[in-house]
Amino acid sequence: MEKLRVAIVGATGAVGHELMKVLEHSRLNFDELLLYASPRSAGKTLKFRGQDLTVQVTPEGPIDADVVLASAGGSVSQALAHRWAEGGAVVIDNSSAFRYDPQVPLVVPEVNGEAALSHRGIIANPNCTTAIAVVAVAPIHRKYGVRRMIVSTYQATSGAGQKGMDELLTETHKVLHGQPAGHSEFAHPIPFNVIPHIDAFQDNGYTKEEMKVAWETRKILGDDSLKISCTAVRIPTLRTHSEAITLELEKPATPDEIRELLAHSPGVEVRDNVGEKLYPMPLTASGKFDVEVGRIRESLVFDGGIDLFVAGDQLLKGAALNAVQIAEYLQEKGALKVKQRA
Ligand SMILES: NC(=O)C1=CN([C@@H]2O[C@H](COP(=O)(O)OP(=O)(O)OC[C@H]3O[C@@H](n4cnc5c(N)ncnc54)[C@H](OP(=O)(O)O)[C@@H]3O)[C@@H](O)[C@H]2O)C=CC1
Numbered sequence: 405m406e407k408l409r410v411a412i413v414g415a416t417g418a419v420g421h422e423l424m425k426v427l428e429h430s431r432l433n434f435d436e437l438l439l440y441a442s443p444r445s446a447g448k449t450l451k452f453r454g455q456d457l458t459v460q461v462t463p464e465g466p467i468d469a470d471v472v473l474a475s476a477g478g479s480v481s482q483a484l485a486h487r488w489a490e491g492g493a494v495v496i497d498n499s500s501a502f503r504y505d506p507q508v509p510l511v512v513p514e515v516n517g518e519a520a521l522s523h524r525g526i527i528a529n530p531n532c533t534t535a536i537a538v539v540a541v542a543p544i545h546r547k548y549g550v551r552r553m554i555v556s557t558y559q560a561t562s563g564a565g566q567k568g569m570d571e572l573l574t575e576t577h578k579v580l581h582g583q584p585a586g587h588s589e590f591a592h593p594i595p596f597n598v599i600p601h602i603d604a605f606q607d608n609g610y611t612k613e614e615m616k617v618a619w620e621t622r623k624i625l626g627d628d629s630l631k632i633s634c635t636a637v638r639i640p641t642l643r644t645h646s647e648a649i650t651l652e653l654e655k656p657a658t659p660d661e662i663r664e665l666l667a668h669s670p671g672v673e674v675r676d677n678v679g680e681k682l683y684p685m686p687l688t689a690s691g692k693f694d695v696e697v698g699r700i701r702e703s704l705v706f707d708g709g710i711d712l713f714v715a716g717d718q719l720l721k722g723a724a725l726n727a728v729q730i731a732e733y734l735q736e737k738g739a740l741k742v743k744q745r746a
């Protein structure tokens with residue numbers, strides 16, 4: 405009997421933690437889970453399906469697994485992902501190391517799952533902000549044609565990993581006890597603040613996070629003509645990224661038509677009843693697999709255009725969940741090879 409073996413590289417991190425939780429209840433049919441992290445974590449145990457699994461040091465050569473879910477950062481993936489894949493594993497990489505490589509598919513299963521089938525050992529998982537936006541925007545683009553897209557984000561501290569969340573809690577505690585807040589993961593103190601600076605500034609004045617939204621949305625939607633501008637902002641929440649999105653459309657659409665379309669789109673929960681104060685929020689979207697979409701209204705700027713607000717748990721749809729969904733998709737299509745083992 406063939407036994408599918410899955411490995412997580414970066415198992416002790418914020419995304420790794422979510423990968424384990426998603427895998428616990430995933431429909432991915434696998435028998436064995438291997439956990440890897442840095443030498444700092446070697447020997448730690450993490451619970452999975454009632455068993456203690458020991459974290460090992462990440463191999464610098466092939467990993468004896470069929471699927472490697474990588475979330476140990478771009479430099480680790482850049483250096484090692486090809487070697488992990490050498491033994492025949494498919495590497496689904498959460499970092500930005502390979503997203504812009506034309507040979508590497510960049511996949512959100514609800515939108516362009518079939519792209520995953522053309523992989524050559526590595527599949528890239530998109531930037532979290534991008535993944536959440538495209539779940540809502542792709543159906544609209546397909547039916548009405550998006551010409552221009554303007555995005556403003558409200559990104560949680562867990563976007564900067566476990567240390568980001570720790571910094572929010574520790575520094576907020578200090579402020580509440582009359583001490584000044586410090587900062588190390590963020591450019592400025594995060595408590596009671598918003599910071600319009602995520603990742604490095606580029607020559608054009610945008611940050612890399614903002615440019616990722618433009619580059620990656622075009623690649624996933626397969627449309628280089630799409631004009632996109634993003635302002636990415638860090639806010640003092642723990643998890644879930646929210647985004648205000650304005651769309652100029654080729655064919656005009658009414659808010660009701662968009663609501664109806666999104667109500668039947670995979671991965672979307674329409675949460676849009678202002679009379680009942682129902683709209684997307686981190687408070688309600690955190691821990692959910694679906695991306696909440698609401699505040700759907702006619703744009704006052706673009707004729708027949710649309711404004712909307714989305715909130716998606718970026719540790720899930722923006723990272724762990726999307727990666728597991730790619731593996732599930734490959735398995736459903738019969739495209740996951742199980743290696744012969746002694
Ligand atoms: N946080 C988010 O919202 C999102 C993150 N991502 C991407 O996922 C990746 C992980 O992010 P996140 O979980 O937030 O980060 P964390 O900092 O929380 O976790 C990093 C993980 O990588 C491991 N690691 C660090 N250095 C090495 C190394 N040299 N060799 C092996 N393992 C190493 C850490 O192990 P140890 O505990 O031993 O140090 C830890 O398990 C990044 O590439 C990030 O860009 C993508 C989308 C969203």
Ligand SMILES: N[C@@H](CC(=O)OP(=O)(O)O)C(=O)O
Pocket residue numbers: 498499500530531532559560562563564602603613616
């Ligand atoms: N940059 C995102 C999270 C992230 O890790 O993105 P990427 O995988 O593109 O580096 C944030 O800080 O919210």
